[in-house]
Amino acid sequence: MQTRALHTLVRVSILGSFAKVAEEMNTTISTVSMQIKAIEEQLSVEIFDRSHRPPKLTPVGKAVCEKAKLILGAEKELLALSGQENELAGNFRIGFVATASVRLLPDFLKNAQENALHASFELETALSEVLEARVQSGILDAAVVTESERERSDLEYHLLRRERLMFAVPKKFADQPVEALRSKLPFLQFNPGSGIGKLIQQHMSGSSTTGNKQDIVLESVEAIIACVNEGLGFTLLSEPDIRRYASATCGIVPMKTDELVRHLSLAIPKSRFSDGARQQLIGLFGE
Amino acid sequence: MQTRALHTLVRVSILGSFAKVAEEMNTTISTVSMQIKAIEEQLSVEIFDRSHRPPKLTPVGKAVCEKAKLILGAEKELLALSGQENELAGNFRIGFVATASVRLLPDFLKNAQENALHASFELETALSEVLEARVQSGILDAAVVTESERERSDLEYHLLRRERLMFAVPKKFADQPVEALRSKLPFLQFNPGSGIGKLIQQHMSGSSTTGNKQDIVLESVEAIIACVNEGLGFTLLSEPDIRRYASATCGIVPMKTDELVRHLSLAIPKSRFSDGARQQLIGLFGE
DNA sequence: ATACTAAGTTCAGGAATTTTGAATATGCAA
DNA sequence: TTGCATATTCAAAATTCCTGAACTTAGTAT
Numbered sequence: 001m002q003t004r005a006l007h008t009l010v011r012v013s014i015l016g017s018f019a020k021v022a023e024e025m026n027t028t029i030s031t032v033s034m035q036i037k038a039i040e041e042q043l044s045v046e047i048f049d050r051s052h053r054p055p056k057l058t059p060v061g062k063a064v065c066e067k068a069k070l071i072l073g074a075e076k077e078l079l080a081l082s083g084q085e086n087e088l089a090g091n092f093r094i095g096f097v098a099t100a101s102v103r104l105l106p107d108f109l110k111n112a113q114e115n116a117l118h119a120s121f122e123l124e125t126a127l128s129e130v131l132e133a134r135v136q137s138g139i140l141d142a143a144v145v146t147e148s149e150r151e152r153s154d155l156e157y158h159l160l161r162r163e164r165l166m167f168a169v170p171k172k173f174a175d176q177p178v179e180a181l182r183s184k185l186p187f188l189q190f191n192p193g194s195g196i197g198k199l200i201q202q203h204m205s206g207s208s209t210t211g212n213k214q215d216i217v218l219e220s221v222e223a224i225i226a227c228v229n230e231g232l233g234f235t236l237l238s239e240p241d242i243r244r245y246a247s248a249t250c251g252i253v254p255m256k257t258d259e260l261v262r263h264l265s266l267a268i269p270k271s272r273f274s275d276g277a278r279q280q281l282i283g284l285f286g287e
Numbered sequence: 288m289q290t291r292a293l294h295t296l297v298r299v300s301i302l303g304s305f306a307k308v309a310e311e312m313n314t315t316i317s318t319v320s321m322q323i324k325a326i327e328e329q330l331s332v333e334i335f336d337r338s339h340r341p342p343k344l345t346p347v348g349k350a351v352c353e354k355a356k357l358i359l360g361a362e363k364e365l366l367a368l369s370g371q372e373n374e375l376a377g378n379f380r381i382g383f384v385a386t387a388s389v390r391l392l393p394d395f396l397k398n399a400q401e402n403a404l405h406a407s408f409e410l411e412t413a414l415s416e417v418l419e420a421r422v423q424s425g426i427l428d429a430a431v432v433t434e435s436e437r438e439r440s441d442l443e444y445h446l447l448r449r450e451r452l453m454f455a456v457p458k459k460f461a462d463q464p465v466e467a468l469r470s471k472l473p474f475l476q477f478n479p480g481s482g483i484g485k486l487i488q489q490h491m492s493g494s495s496t497t498g499n500k501q502d503i504v505l506e507s508v509e510a511i512i513a514c515v516n517e518g519l520g521f522t523l524l525s526e527p528d529i530r531r532y533a534s535a536t537c538g539i540v541p542m543k544t545d546e547l548v549r550h551l552s553l554a555i556p557k558s559r560f561s562d563g564a565r566q567q568l569i570g571l572f573g574e
Numbered sequence: 575a576t577a578c579t580a581a582g583t584t585c586a587g588g589a590a591t592t593t594t595g596a597a598t599a600t601g602c603a604a
Numbered sequence: 605t606t607g608c609a610t611a612t613t614c615a616a617a618a619t620t621c622c623t624g625a626a627c628t629t630a631g632t633a634t
Contacts (some may be wrong), residue, residue: 001618030625050629081347585627588623
């Protein structure tokens with residue numbers, strides 16, 4: 001019997017969804033489904049009632065989960081005997097993509113002080129691509145980056161935040177369809193060399209005809225929103241970034257059609273950390 | 288983490304030898320070694336001190352075993368929730384090779400009465416080959432047979448007894464080398480159509496020149512030993528069989544060179560029983 | 575109702591792990 | 605020291621596990 005599958009089961013019983021667990025464990029829904037099915041077959045027991053969505057635990061399923069927790073608890077004790085450092089200890093260099101540092105860094109440092117007593121951190125900020133290269137070369141131990149579609153290299157990505165991209169437009173234009181704005185207002189584009197900048201550019205070039213107003217490229221989220229606040233243009237940025245700086249004169253318009261989402265993830269080299277340490281590090285980024 | 292490996296570890300800690308555990312679990316020493324190594328690597332801990340033979344548990348190793356027992360205990364509770372019958376229940380047809388039935392059957396029935404309350408048994412005896420065929424065809428649920436080198440078919444074999452073959456010779460010839468006897472006494476050969484008979488024949492034809500006395504074939508162990516008791520010939524049979532019938536006039540001579548051993552095993556179809564039931568059934572054959 | 579969407583299942587292949595048998599090494603005992 | 609039983613190593617074979625794509629289904633919006 002595989003304790004990994006039991007762990008999956010317990011997480012599903014807590015999060016209530018295969019999909020969330022798959023994401024949490026950096027694997028696919030398919031795998032989660034297979035693992036659960038394997039347990040059900042080994043025990044010849046129906047753990048989930050599939051006639052509901054999300055699947056609900058059967059009474060036996062609940063009992064199985066309870067026993068599984070006991071096993072996992074015992075396993076944890078066993079792992080605690082491990083000779084290797086299973087706790088975050090020592091000095092670590094962590095990179096933050098610039099656009100995330102403002103919001104994530106303070107909480108991270110606070111959590112680190114409270115929950116990682118044996119670890120100290122050196123921090124730096126740069127573009128996602130640069131950070132990833134530095135993690136790969138071993139200069140950094142880990143980095144918070146905007147995940148993109150390109151090669152996932154040899155790094156492991158652990159999702160920290162999922163941020164929806166939204167339009168910030170001056171209040172007086174807020175009721176117009178954003179497609180129409182392109183011809184009336186300059187589009188304020190965040191640095192297209194950055195990870196999120198690429199996401200934005202990709203969307204704007206795909207969904208609109210080129211505007212006749214002159215677009216402006218800026219490297220500061222704060223500056224961009226300040227411009228929107230003043231009615232000088234509109235922009236597309238991640239929701240938390242917009243809300244941080246938006247004044248009363250700034251309207252926030254969610255995207256209609258395809259949800260464009262920015263994934264902020266912690267990138268680490270495969271097997272750079274022990275399971276316990278990795279878990280602890282990810283925990284420092286809060287929920 | 289694989290509970291199978293933990294189980295292996297715990298058994299090794301109890302039996303004190305990789306080899307014994309490999310046999311008990313119907314697998315190879317190599318597998319046992321690999322499983323233990325895997326645990327040691329996962330924990331980065333040295334569980335056994337290899338500078339001793341048999342390997343002795345280190346202090347950490349002892350601690351690991353204790354935790355492993357907790358995990359296995361919890362796992363057992365989980366398995367107990369199983370929907371399937373995990374206990375021997377119902378009616379079973381068991382075959383016994385004739386030469387083993389005298390000694391094994393009484394104890395088996397006693398154990399069954401005490402430890403398999405929900406099971407009843409129908410028994411039959413025949414030659415090993417016949418029994419194996421009947422197990423394969425589903426007429427029998429299991430059979431105690433003399434294991435031979437030939438095709439292991441689709442059956443699973445669980446070793447029950449390891450019996451050494453010895454010579455039984457009249458006392459007055461007991462101090463002579465057995466090789467010399469062949470020319471002075473008839474050899475009393477047990478039915479060469481049976482599993483053990485083949486083992487015996489194989490050995491006798493290989494190690495001695497053909498005797499000038501007339502050899503005798505009998506189908507009864509008891510009759511053969513009775514003849515030896517009377518000084519009418521000598522024989523080669525399994526130690527417990529000889530001791531059962533030998534009188535004071537019968538000498539028992541162990542084999543010098545290669546240990547010829549008879550393996551009495553329980554043959555069952557693969558996956559005919561659940562793990563628990565199989566375990567229980569094997570247990571009914573005593574130590 | 576109908577169609578849509580998000581969530582789970584199934585399946586086949588590919589990746590990773592485990593098992594095995596043969597060859598090799600090592601401790602213990604004579 | 606040899607002999608022997610036992611354990612380790614190694615590479616191939618068997619097995620298990622994971623993945624991505626296609627498919628199904630429950631809940632929801634139209």
